Amino acid sequence: MFGKKKKKEEDMANMRPYTKGTFTIQAIMTVAAIFFIAPIFIILNYSFKGKRELYLSSPLSLPESLNFENYVKAYKKLDLGTTFVNTLLYTAVSVLILAVLCGTTAWAIARCKRKFFKFCYIYFIVGILIPYQALFLPIYMIGYRMNMTNTRFGIIFMYVATGISFGVFLMNSFMSTVPLELEESARIDGCSVLKTYFKVVLPLLKPAMATLVIMQSFQIWNDYLLASLYVSKKQLKTLTVAIHSLFSAQSSDYTTAMAAIVISVLPIAILFLCLQKYFIKGMTVGAVKG
DSSP: HHHHHHHHHHHHHHHHOHHHHHHHHHHHHHHHHHHHHHHHHHHHHHTOOOOOHHHHTTTTTTTTOOOOOHHHHHHHHHTHHHHHHHHHHHHHHHHHHHHHHHHHHHHHHHHOSSHHHHHHHHHHHHHHSSSGGGGHHHHHHHHHHTTTTHHHHHHHHHHHHHHHHHHHHHHHHHHSOOHHHHHHHHHHOOOHHHHHHHIIIHHTTTHHHHHHHHHHHHHHHHHHHHHHHHHGGGGGGGGHHHHHHTTOOOOHHHHHHHHHHHHHHHHHHHHHHHHHHHHHHHHHTTTSSO
């Protein structure tokens, strides 16, 4: 009893005083959270409304009943059985290749001090400075001449090519957190180069790898420009391109589009929730040194 009382007194002593500055920060963060949550609530709300409610009711008013017909229409109109699988395939394979290539490349650049590897690092940095939207014409020309347009391999290759610069830069910044002594001990014990990387280095890079996976998955899953440029066949289209087809100058099916948006957000939201712990750690590792 006395121990609990003492612990409670210590907790009270360690509590920071509730000042005006703290209240102001909390108020600002609350307002910002409302602004971020409001569009999500409106999209989810409209996905259950009928067309009559769409035009006659307020965006913040709840639907009269949970109307799941919009989700059925979204599944049929967007051919989700095909577009969803295509998007999942492009994202999963591209991110897997990026994780392997970026990790090994960044490790080689960080551990080798030769001029060639320094040049490679600068080369990747320059790649970050040039947005891939500005390279659409040469990207399409190269893909067309190599017969990679309208192919799954072609679009995956383009996602890897446009994302590898940022991936190498991100992974290279985390290599300083891996103790060099562990790698030296592994080599003394007889580990090969690949075994040293996959058995010693890679497990220590989980936060960095989770950050890379989440950020690249967001980019590829929600991409519209590259997918619409590189793919014209209906059986190869992505979910984002299919959703865009619901909006036109003549008519727009907003309720079905909102349902489709909710469906498209779910996989990425689940991925973020699963890797959230590593993602937050990965964004803060290396921020404070010494």
